[in-house]
Every structure is written in C-alpha cells, then in structure tokens.
Amino acid sequence: MVRHFVRPAGVLLAAFLLVAPAPTLAAADDPEAMLREAERSYENLEYEAALRILIAVQQLKELTPIQRARAYLYMGVAFTALGRAENAVQAFVEVLKIRSDFRLPDGVSPSIRAMFST
Numbered sequence: 001m002v003r004h005f006v007r008p009a010g011v012l013l014a015a016f017l018l019v020a021p022a023p024t025l026a027a028a029d030d031p032e033a034m035l036r037e038a039e040r041s042y043e044n045l046e047y048e049a050a051l052r053i054l055i056a057v058q059q060l061k062e063l064t065p066i067q068r069a070r071a072y073l074y075m076g077v078a079f080t081a082l083g084r085a086e087n088a089v090q091a092f093v094e095v096l097k098i099r100s101d102f103r104l105p106d107g108v109s110p111s112i113r114a115m116f117s118t
C-alpha cells in the first residue's frame with residue numbers, strides 16, 4: 001500500500017497505473033469527462049477505479065485550478081471511503097492550497113467532514 005500520494009506522487013501514480021486499465025479513450029484528454037467518470041465510479045462504490053481516473057486527471061496539463069481542486073476533493077472522499085485517512089487528509093490539504101476558503105457543503109458524510117477538518 002502506498003502511504004503518501006502528494007510527496008512521492010510518481011510512486012502512487014505508478015502503483016495505480018501499472019495495475020489498472022486507463023480511463024476510457026473518449027475521456028482520456030477531457031478533464032470534465034474524466035471527473036464525471038470518477039464520480040460515477042465513486043457512486044458505484046468503485047473507489048480504486050475512481051482514484052485511478054483522478055490520478056490520470058491530475059496528470060493533464062490543461063487542468064484548471066478548479067478542476068484540480070475537484071480532483072483532489074474526490075480523491076479525499078475516495079480515500080476516506082477506503083479507510084485511508086492519511087491519504088484523505090493529504091488530498092484535502094491540497095484542495096485548501098488551491099482554494100483556502102473552500103468549505104464542504106451541508107449533508108456531507110460525518111466521516112468525510114472529519115477527515116477534511118483534520
């Protein structure tokens with residue numbers, strides 16, 4: 001298991017991408033489509049698949065700051081669902097680096113809220 005994803009990003013990327021299929025070809029260069037695909041994977045309880053897509057999103061050069069923040073937010077949520085608290089906190093820290101005023105919406109799971117507040 002990779003314990004850190006922000007500092008040794010290459011290690012985490014390699015770990016996920018070597019064992020996983022790439023996102024669908026239609027979405028491989030479209031950040032919005034890839035983010036929607038990651039959301040669908042998460043909603044289908046396919047957390048590892050969502051993380052693979054989100055890591056691929058982070059590698060896109062044309063990513064806007066908001067898209068990058070969304071990808072980190074979704075990564076934090078997926079890591080929380082997998083019980084990987086340290087990775088979840090790191091992802092949420094990255095969201096706050098991009099948008100220091102970011103607040104989770106009402107109705108967010110208490111476990112996600114706890115990881116975000118850490």
